[in-house]
Every structure is written in C-alpha cells, then in structure tokens.
Amino acid sequence: MPSDSSRQCFDAYVPHEINGWEPELHVDTWRQISMATERCLELAGKTGDRPLAAEWLLDRAESIASSTIEEIRPSARRVARAEAQLSLFREPPAGTEMQALRNVAATQAAINLAGSGGDLSIDDLRSIHITLMGEDDRIAGQIRERQNWVGSGALGGPLEARHVGPPPEAVEGLLADLVAYINRDDGIPLVRAAVAHAQFETIHPFPDGNGRTGRALAQFMLQRDGLAGAGALPISSALRLQREQYFDALDETRIVCDPHDPQRSQALRPWVEMLARATDHACVLRERLSNHVDAVAQRWEQQARRAGVRPSSGAFRLLKMLPQHPVVTAESAAVLLSAEPRTAQRAVSRLARLGILEQRSAGKRNRVFECADMMDAFTESAREQPAANLTLDVAASSSSLAALSGRRSEVAAAGICGALTRRGEQCRHPRPRSGGKCPAGHHRP
Secondary structure (H helix, E strand, O other), X not given: OEOOHHHOOXXXXXXXXXXXXXXXXXXXXXXXXXXXXXXXXXXXXXXXXXXXXXXXXXXXXXXXXXXXXXXXXXXXXXXXXXXXXXXXXXXXXXXXXXXXXXXXXXXXXXXXXXXXXXXXXXXXHHHHHXXXXXXXXXXXXXXXXXXXXXXXXXXXXXXXXXXXXXXXXXXXXXXXXHHHHHOOXXXXXXXXXXHHHHHHHHHOOOOOOHHHHHHHHHHHHHHHOOOOOOOOOOOHHHHHHHHHHHHHHHHHOOOOOOOOOHHHHHHHHHHHHHXXXXXXXXXXXXXXXXXXXXXXXXXXXXXXXXXXXOOOOHHHHHHHHXXXXXXXXHHHHHHHHOOOHHHHHHHHHHHHHOOOEEEEEOOOOOEEEEEHHHHXXXXXXXXXXXXXXXXXXXXXXXXXXXXXXXXXXXHXXXXXXXXXXXXXXXXXXXXXXXXXXXXXXXXXX
C-alpha cells in the first residue's frame, strides 16, 4: 500500500500465510457457495470424465476471456484461424492472437495437471507460466527477483499502485505455503479456490502474466476438486463482465490485521461471493454451449444422412470429429481419419458441398476449411452476456444449504469423518475425536 508520496517511499504488502487458515464466512456467503457448488456437481455429474463435444469451445471461451481481462482482445474467429495457422502450417501468428493461443495452452496444461492426480508444486506453477509466456521469453517461469506492483497511476511507479506485492525475498516462502494449502484435501472447494487465487494474485510471483496464470490455477483447483467435469469451467467469462469489481474484490482481501482477526475473514467475503456468482454463471454458459454444440452435431448428422452420406464413409467419420477439430485441411483430415490423402480430400469436399465446412484463409497463403456453425458459437461465447446472469437466487440456495446441513447430521450419526475430499465427496474414515484427525488427515475442531 502506498505511503505518503511526498517522501517518495512505499510499503509492500506481505500477506499472512494461508495453510491451516479456515475463514469464517457469513451465512449468506455460505448460501451462495452452496448453490454454486450444487450446480457444479449437478453439471459435472451429467458429463463425468467422458470427452465433451463442447470441450474445444469451453477451453477457448475461458482462455480468451482470461486474456480479455488483461486487455488482450483478439476476436474469437481470429484466434481459431491463428490456431489453425500454427498447428497446421507451423506459422506462428503475430500479436494478440499468439498471446491468446498461449493462454489456451496454459489453461489446458493446468487442467491436464489436475487430471494427473498428483500434488501441485512450485515447478508446476513455473511450467504453466512458461507455457503462457512462451519458452523464448526471458521471464518465462522465472520467480521474480525485483519488486513489482499492480497499476501505477500517473506517476508510473509503485507510489500510486493499487497493490504492491511482497518483497522478492518473501516470495518463495509464500509460494511454498500456497502449494501446501492447495495440496490439502479438506475444506469447501470453492472457498479454497477463492483463497488460493487471491493469495496467488497478492504474491504476484512472476514479473508478468500473474493474472492469467492465477486464473489457470483456479481451473486446476476446480478440476481437481471435481467441480468442472471435462473441459474448462469458463469463470473468466463472468469475471470479464465485472473486471473492475473483480480487481476491487481482490484488493479488499489485502487487509492489515492479526492473522486470527475476524476482519480477515470479513475482507474475503466480497471475493468469495463474486467467485460463487462467476461459477454459477459459468455453469449456465457451459450448459448452453454444450447443448448448442450437441444440437449442431445432431443437425449435421441428419443433414449428411439425408444427402446419402454413409455412416462408414470418411465424410461421416470426419463430421463426428468436427466439434473438437472445427478447422481442418485435407492433410489434417487424413491424420484424423488415418486415411489416404485422396480419401480425406473427398471427405472434406463432400462436407463443403453440404455447407458444413467453408473454405477460409489462415495466414497469407494458407487455405483451410472451417465449421461456420462452430465459429458462430465460438464468437457468441466471447460476447458479453447480460450482467443479470451474475446474480444468484439466494432464496433457492437456502434449501441447498439446509440439505448440506442435514447431511452433516447424518454424518455425525453414522460416526464417519464426513469432511469434503478433493473430489467433493465425503471422507468415509472413522470420525476423529475433537481436536484430532482422521486417517486421511482431516482435522476436527
């Protein structure tokens, strides 16, 4: 936080450690968390871990929105074509499209890490950052060795910054505490994700790219704790709509107080509630996009059957792959189909005649075929949604909270631990004594 600017000095903010801290939140906050969690689990239960037709779209909706929060604003169509330019022709696009593509890769890297089932390490965070920044960037994966800050005002330095991160010598210890907190398997997943994201952004461990890396970290936690199912949960699509309020909510968590002061939990409330609303919004968007892609795929199949395309043909098999590969060439289609180039060319041409694929440019000389329907859905996902979508039905969440409370009573009667695991399930180990731990390490106050 800035000091008196006339003295030309400033104070760095060093947060309290979070491992072992359990915030005490307001009942209205718990209601919002409960409702958002229930919606996540319901949606994840519909898809499980099986591949999702809309997974390509969801990963990019989240990543482009995360980039937009940082004022990196490529269009959705340009990103899709730039991705084809890079993956199909090995031609790196310039400018914001490449930055957005690296954000897609960083988000997917975080999701893949969550699927591995192992603990998160500082090196994993560095790896995500390298993916985001690009291996050729000299700061990629480098824990900062200099003081940094967020925002600089008219003076262009830390004196008017909205946040001055902890000094470099404190960063390694704070990161070690952060990953220890993340690797625990107790607590409420959404609260844990909120605490971890706020702490990461406060530490600001890298010279640049902290916001995007921090939102990729949130995807890691939501995936690992069983709230997201296959593909990204596009919470950044909601946070983007209230960008300044998002930054303000993170700022409010940076309170100066004793580590056990109730004000510390109170300061977290605006951010936890905002993340709950963003998660609820993301579930709505995810379901809408998934239903749209499923409907489009079904319409394609009906269109192909009416045109006499046989289910065993290359064209029909390629059609089934288009939701995950909406931009193709004859060469890439041959790889997808494990077929001869001539067979793949016929498949692409057949789908183009049906209007399912359209020829476009990717770069100066490269011609590709893209699914207009998928590109339209991609563009729609990148548009701003009404702010009303960010509201939660608090009254409806009361019944959800009551159901959770009822389950706690059943847990006590059954003599089991009942703490939530990373997968959002109840621990079935014997209930520990007060002040003790169950065999899985869950603490009972």
